[in-house]
Amino acid sequence: MSEENVYDKAHELARTIRSSEEWKALAKTWEDVDKNPEHRRYIEQFRELSMELQALQMQGKDPSQEKGEEWNRLLQKIQSDSTLSKYLESERRFGQLMADINRIVSGPVEELYKNSRGK
Numbered sequence: 001m002s003e004e005n006v007y008d009k010a011h012e013l014a015r016t017i018r019s020s021e022e023w024k025a026l027a028k029t030w031e032d033v034d035k036n037p038e039h040r041r042y043i044e045q046f047r048e049l050s051m052e053l054q055a056l057q058m059q060g061k062d063p064s065q066e067k068g069e070e071w072n073r074l075l076q077k078i079q080s081d082s083t084l085s086k087y088l089e090s091e092r093r094f095g096q097l098m099a100d101i102n103r104i105v106s107g108p109v110e111e112l113y114k115n116s117r118g119k
Contacts, residue, residue: 013101026094029087039084046074 078084
């Protein structure tokens, strides 16, 4: 398979992702969130805080109780609002799709390293 063909397949995959139900649901729910500045602010704060907490965990550090409580308060606000909770669920489903695709696409590299360890 030529290099150009690999890129063609990657573009085809991107088009397929855009036509998936997961992508369509994410795009629709984001459109609904984006219409309301308060909704958008909650989602942005939730993302920022989630990334901050993940970074601490990756460093082997525990987040402060205050940060944990702030994250829980934001999560409760999001879950109590149907627009925001639909968005969060759409984002979770799309994230799972992308994780599955990444695992599949990464397969050849994993196979290479598994096979080289056996030598």
